[in-house]
Amino acid sequence: MKAIMMTAVGGPEVLSLQDIDEPQMASPTDIKVKLHAAGVNPIDTKVRSRGVFFPNPLPAVLGCDGAGEVVAVGAAVDRFKPGDKVWFCHGGLGREPGNYADYTVLDQRWAGLMPNTLSFAEAAASPLVLITAWGALFDRGGLQAGQTVLIHAGAGGVGHVAIQLAKLKGARVITTVSSEQKAEFVEALGADEVINYRTHDFAEAVNQLTDGKGCDLVFDTVGPAVFEQSIPATSHFGRLVTILDPGALNWAEARMRNLLIGFELMLTPMLRDLHEARDRHVAILNQCAAWFDQGRLQVHVGEQLPLAGAASAHAKIEEGHTQGKIVLTI
Missing domain, CATH: 3.90.180.10 (Medium-chain alcohol dehydrogenases, catalytic domain)
Known part of the structure; x- marks a missing residue:
């Protein structure tokens, strides 16, 4: 699959589009998602410029925010089925791979059903x-x-x-x-x-x-x-x-x-494995999904770039003064 790899600590130029193996489900509660979009956040640029949070060696796939379609489920999955559209904030900090990629795998516990009224790009822009x-x-x-x-x-x-x-x-x-x-x-x-x-x-x-x-x-x-x-x-x-x-x-x-x-550091539950706090994150997304579908909430995607444009997206964020969110479409 195609993925943007962070090959070293440095500027946007350390991000490169590469071919890597697709991730595989390892737990009966895992879901595999075909990603359609990945949100780009300031934390992504900080991880790239300062280093990942975990002692795993580079290269790494960045991107905490993702949205896509479930393509496979583990034997114990009871929340989702293939074809479901999901959104989530998971990975991208140096331990689990992030969402600048064609596919990702995560436990069903950390995903929610996308709002029906949002595009994949809008959904990927939203969780964090x-x-x-x-x-x-x-x-x-x-x-x-x-x-x-x-x-x-x-x-x-x-x-x-x-x-x-x-x-x-x-x-x-x-x-x-x-x-x-x-x-x-x-x-x-x-x-x-x-x-x-x-x-x-x-x-x-x-x-x-x-x-x-x-x-x-x-x-x-x-x-x-x-x-x-x-x-x-x-x-x-x-x-x-x-x-x-x-x-x-x-x-x-x-x-x-x-x-x-x-x-407020919303990454703490992911970094410290505070699972109940992460459950609350999913509950927040579920409530916001209802508000999106009721027309009471909106997200503004200021710019969409292809996956290969990740370095450009990082440069734009670091320049400052973006309006709304930048999203990579996959």
Whole structure:
């Protein structure tokens, strides 16, 4: 089969299209999936540039997000049958092969039935960002109806689904973007107020919009500088959640505000084999599938590239400012 192989730690040029053996089912609860699309996420570029999480030798197949059709099932499989369309976040971290390939094998426990209304590309774009946004907003952030949330980089992969999940919860959503085009995009997704961080100090703007109270929850998807600048935009006794390492900073104002600081790394259950937590990930996908099919949730695929375009996809993500998700079609 064809697969994109990470042959060394380095830039996008270490990704190459190769012929390798098809994976084989090893457990009676395994399913074999013919992949039709693989989502490309920032974590893929970090694994490529920094190294895999496990001591297995290279080469490795990257790509956590996948969607495709079940082509074979193990003797004990009771959730799926050949022909079923499935989506999942599995592999691609250096132990199990990822989804930049023609086929993959995974335990049925980690897959869900695709939403009926999504294409393979849309389904492959969705799992990691949905689980990440859900965890940050609800599990770590405790977001409730009627609260105000600031979602940074609202036009990005995580941000654009976070806006929709927050609105489904009944929250008021403020978000940051870098252009008028992206402002129009997030407004169409339901954002209540939009701040262009290139032309406005977002913390000042947030406090103006909230009568000086700040947001009940701030969700940082950008990094250390934005995290630190978000502290005065968070209400006293509020919550500030990040998906990145905030680095060394002055915590004095966060302490004065009695903030709860949260970290959301949705990869932890895969890296630490926390199976019950991974079951929750699948439950999140099942709930989101229902919302997709009800027309209450959407995912934006900003660009589709062929499997051979993986290196180009990585380069685009590392350049920054993508809108929605990039997907490899297989």
